[in-house]
Amino acid sequence: TTSWAVCLSRTYSSSSDIRSIVELPDRIHPRYLRSTKPGSSLLSLKWPRPPRNLLVVQKLYSETVTDAVVKFAKHIHNEYPDIHLILEPRVASSIQERVDFPVYSSDDRPYIAQKVDVIATFGGDGTVLRAASLFKLHGSVPPIVSFSMGTLGFLGEWDFQEHKKVWREVYMSGSDVAVRDAAVPRGNKDSPEEQDDGNNPWALIKGKSMGAQRASKVLLRHRIKADIFDANGDNINDRLSDNLLGDSKSLAGPLAGTLEPSPSLRAINEISVHRGSHPHLAIIDIFQNGHFLTETIADGILISTPTGSTAYSLSAGGPIVHPLVKSLLITPISPCSLSFRSLVLPLDTKVTLRMSKKNRGRELDLSIDGKRCAGVSPGSELRVEGEFVGRSHDGRGEEWAGGVPCVIRTEDDDPWVGGLNGLLKFNHPFGRATEGED
């Protein structure tokens, strides 16, 4: 328990150098407890000890968002001195310039999954998607706290105004220490209570009591995962993965142990195949659990999660599926058929999309959560299925695997309903006359 304490350099002065996440202590995996409230399917976040490595993912090119991140960073630094802030390489230096303490850059991307305890996002739905996409090759995603900036999104849960309160709750989740008023000066160790807890970092956080039972509520968003095979039946995830990992030169080393040989690609919204700019319709054979289902002739096809049901799939005519329904959706995009309707299948269904030879040599665009990641040629196959959720299989009982744990509001049991009405303008009636007529 000392390694991470050592990493905190309170005597730091130069703001010029950005540190690497390699230096950070290893990730802490929280546990997720079933809510005791009957009927609730939300989980309670429980840290075995306080999180230390906080990754910030922000919307780019927005002054407002950057200002918010700086404000948040300063707050964290002042009130939670044990926390290391990790930033994306693209923005790390611009933030570093504006704060007088060191930040870490997630440049060594393969280490992200080994180091990040918790994620905070600042932006819109796209920012949350990008944060999740950093864990596209990993079964285990840290909890995500998402702050909407300006416009409310479907995945953005919190207003930036709430950041102090929300972060405190996330941080304290699982502690048995009462949280008291944040206004009490930090570092004041005179009170007897804190002296006892000298070795409990949670005890450092002053504040009004939140009650011992108070813990952040987590909605576990299901993901789907895909493996890509070429016309010879060889798994070619690697080729796409390289592409996806972008600047990272090699997956050797740290990833070698933690990942499957060819890690599957995970999507939180959907996996899509689309004709892109090709004028001709895409022709794709769909198989369900190994059985031929249908040949689709369409602009493309979507395999969506319930989370993604309110994204592209909805635009393409699909139903709205609650994130807690264990399912995956098949929704065609502009199908050349009067009779293709969205299908909602069990989450563990194995869906295979085979790019038909009839596509005559041309590649189709494969995208994950709206980001194009490859061209797939005729004969190649995409094998999709829901991601396993639960204790990880690799024997490390600590690690919860599967899904994207999103910290959500507790006031209301189901923020999703608010999203329907507020964001989707669900069921706006025609006109205003509901009183009937003579």
Next chain:
Amino acid sequence: TTSWAVCLSRTYSSSSDIRSIVELPDRIHPRYLRSTKPGSSLLSLKWPRPPRNLLVVQKLYSETVTDAVVKFAKHIHNEYPDIHLILEPRVASSIQERVDFPVYSSDDRPYIAQKVDVIATFGGDGTVLRAASLFKLHGSVPPIVSFSMGTLGFLGEWDFQEHKKVWREVYMSGSDVAVRDAAVPRGNKDSPEEQDDGNNPWALIKGKSMGAQRASKVLLRHRIKADIFDANGDNINDRLSDNLLGDSKSLAGPLAGTLEPSPSLRAINEISVHRGSHPHLAIIDIFQNGHFLTETIADGILISTPTGSTAYSLSAGGPIVHPLVKSLLITPISPCSLSFRSLVLPLDTKVTLRMSKKNRGRELDLSIDGKRCAGVSPGSELRVEGEFVGRSHDGRGEEWAGGVPCVIRTEDDDPWVGGLNGLLKFNHPFGRATEGED
């Protein structure tokens, strides 16, 4: 030209007795001129002489609406002394009680088509539909000025606040007399101008000049008409017509000459056949111009006008068709098929719906513009086609036949667009983020 002048009794004092429309002078048919503005498909209203018989149709059971009608009635009486106000029997006495001049009741319903020059409606879309339905058996409908009360409707064009201005314009349409300030006291006949126009009732209307060219703009809403045949092929419109005419015992007399032997039933929104409360699906064969098109198994089927495309058909999944597109729509209601899509056919298409023998004896509900008018049994047929629009065929060149002439706004060329956005909440985007994301 004296008959109508005689009918005006300025010395009337008792408000207790309601007069019959039979006493009123015969109807004046306006002409509808193509707009000179290129590209415009609206018509200009042109009265050969001022209208005299004004039918008021109002929403029932609404205090606000009744107040508005009384206000309107008094304004008309004061400013347009030559106008006779006709009211529906159900409301005539309640209005009569509140005004000190005589009103007429449309009780002798067969005479409506012979007497009414122009209609004003006060209420919602249902009120406009009811007004039009009074002419369900007639090819020629007087122009309709529709005032929305409270909530805006799709067919209600004018805000009640505008009633003075709007009515003046309708009344003056076609006159060459300049309209001057309504504030000038009426009856003041000293000015030389008015003395010259002693025999021109338009000259009695004082007011600010509206310009000689100013005329009300009319959107001619297309109707569809239906004839019903029993399983033996006999036209049974009569039976339904009786039903439709309600209290009127006989069509003999005034109607004998003006109507076809079995007048077709006209709809401004749609004609529908529906299973109603029967648990089993309706089975209906559809023919297009005599050719078998398809057998529908559904809750029901709609044949709609473009006007009706924003009513029931829209709810059932149909497209939005501009009222100027000469067409009729076939839209199924909850069809037992993945592949039934709305059809938009030329307005002059002959569509036949034949109630299949497979319905096993049970009747289906036939409705016109949302009012159930009959049960149709297996083997019977509904023959629908667009109503002819133009000069009437019966040799009386004066009379324009076909369609429902609706007085609409002129500020904007197309109030329909406003309706889409304001009333249908057309294309409300999800969320609010349109700026894209990193």
Next chain:
Amino acid sequence: TTSWAVCLSRTYSSSSDIRSIVELPDRIHPRYLRSTKPGSSLLSLKWPRPPRNLLVVQKLYSETVTDAVVKFAKHIHNEYPDIHLILEPRVASSIQERVDFPVYSSDDRPYIAQKVDVIATFGGDGTVLRAASLFKLHGSVPPIVSFSMGTLGFLGEWDFQEHKKVWREVYMSGSDVAVRDAAVPRGNKDSPEEQDDGNNPWALIKGKSMGAQRASKVLLRHRIKADIFDANGDNINDRLSDNLLGDSKSLAGPLAGTLEPSPSLRAINEISVHRGSHPHLAIIDIFQNGHFLTETIADGILISTPTGSTAYSLSAGGPIVHPLVKSLLITPISPCSLSFRSLVLPLDTKVTLRMSKKNRGRELDLSIDGKRCAGVSPGSELRVEGEFVGRSHDGRGEEWAGGVPCVIRTEDDDPWVGGLNGLLKFNHPFGRATEGED
């Protein structure tokens, strides 16, 4: 184990009197085991001892179907002498006339749930629905074997040609006795194997070995259940139940112990509220887990099971949901809104439909699986939620409760896919040209 043996009267000769099910031995509850095949969600049927009371439900007014039932009855009587055949009162005598052994009538309807071990249906989907509806007030439904007659249905699984094979498999499910060739004359007790099994009725069934592991596969179709409350908040299921139970005068006696005081109404397809023949739109407030979701103005609203997703909900525009997805669907029927899309919610969601006061006094039609069961007036509420599935709560560990166990094919893991393509004509492409063009 003797009671049922006694009930079998081999010396029966007069076909005139029909027996009552009250005489029959009590119901045997099978167990449902998870399939050992990984990934499969189907269950294996396992009888603790052979079923004895077989209820036949058949399509009415069809000569072909009646012939099939007679054929089936004779086969059962000859090959499975321990089985008692129970028929619906409406058909019992017409079948009895054609066979020379006694049949039982389900006249004493309250006893059905106490006596019937297994059900065989002959007809279409409607027949299966009717069979299930006999258990509308009961948590525990016996396994259903459904034979399609003539046309294939979505719920009808087996071709009548297969009846001997299918029934044998159902009957033997769970026995450890090998099934041998049916051609071996029954009653031949010379073989040593059968002598040992003298007291095992399974041993009486000759036949080719099906292998000890062979058991019928069961798809457990989820049901939803509804409780109805009047405007005062009082549960009024009773009033509807009486109605539903039809001729049965009283629920006293045998039902007293087994049913909840006001048993919920179960649907296998959907629960619907509809305007019926009323011209005006139904106005219904929808609540989800106690939170207001939306006010619907529509022809009606459907709460469907995944099974029902291919029935009315599909016609109304809903998605196709696999029966194994634990969910319920809300689909509006012709909603007066451009923006109502089907919702797929977790099966344990509590959905409340409140008939709005805006309906102005008029009742709406409440139907269960397509059968109208009541008119519901403004202010009354329908509370719907998925039915619990598992061991029954009442302490009788034997009894599996919840869902409708349907015996399905085993050749293919998922007959549902066949249904999509064969019955729904799913994704029929336009034209036939899939080869692209110059």
Next chain:
Amino acid sequence: TTSWAVCLSRTYSSSSDIRSIVELPDRIHPRYLRSTKPGSSLLSLKWPRPPRNLLVVQKLYSETVTDAVVKFAKHIHNEYPDIHLILEPRVASSIQERVDFPVYSSDDRPYIAQKVDVIATFGGDGTVLRAASLFKLHGSVPPIVSFSMGTLGFLGEWDFQEHKKVWREVYMSGSDVAVRDAAVPRGNKDSPEEQDDGNNPWALIKGKSMGAQRASKVLLRHRIKADIFDANGDNINDRLSDNLLGDSKSLAGPLAGTLEPSPSLRAINEISVHRGSHPHLAIIDIFQNGHFLTETIADGILISTPTGSTAYSLSAGGPIVHPLVKSLLITPISPCSLSFRSLVLPLDTKVTLRMSKKNRGRELDLSIDGKRCAGVSPGSELRVEGEFVGRSHDGRGEEWAGGVPCVIRTEDDDPWVGGLNGLLKFNHPFGRATEGED
């Protein structure tokens, strides 16, 4: 009238050189007469004198199609010696090699509109679209006779087996000469009848009388036309036109007189704007007759003709519009909105699509009839409206302008209905049970 006779070289022997259409006599414009049959909206083809220049457009890379074209070419050469066969440059030599008479190449593309009298297509819908696209910049399209090869298409009207009969009817349309048995040897000039008609090329065609009144029926398919303006408001059709005309180096010369300065681009199916391979949604402002209608956030947007309503628009959820309904459709492709429904507007509506600045610099794909023709950048505008149909405005009374005249079957008044059922699999019912159930 001699020029074209001279062009026919019966003594031609070398098949090696392909001639240029520049040598051909000028185009003959047929007239289109309203059908006398009441209610019919089809036109009758009437040549002032026999057509001479026949353009063949064929599907590429198909052996079967090339064989058919060779067969057709030989038939034409043998039986209609006055006809010149024009082929597309890509295929001209491969056909020329297989026939012993000269063919013409449409290489000098600008001349096509000046020379081609009639078009025959061999292939699928794409081939008809390509034929029409040759006249994308021209108001006047020659009549098109379309032969389907193998698969039936929506636009392909005739089976290749019918080519002799169909061509004879097209050729003779408008002649008063009876058509007699094709079996009578051609060139036999002994009969008195032909001697009289020595100077009438129609008289050369032997054959069984088709009756003087028999003429090919023509469906005039409406087109829409578009003009493109850059962010400065400058018309940039030219830039696209060059692109569209492909190999043609210059529009100078023959086109100078016949075309508008920047000819509009015509579409027979639709004009589309799409995000293509860009991951982000396209943002497009839509204006109707100059009024702002809505901002669309979507994959793209389609402005379709009624003909195109069964193509891409149908896949995107649009209605089926009969080709005789004078309208254009706006259908969004996967719009980010629950409430965008297809709009059907009068054909003369001016629809403007403005690429929003919110697209942040990136271009959208503009396609005409499925062929990408340009990238359009933010700020640029697409102005679309229906094409004028009627006598051309340029004073040359002969020339009919607007629309694509397609020769269609006469047996049935409306081949479109057959297309719905046969090709679109319109309204295929679920299951097969239409008889109801008990």
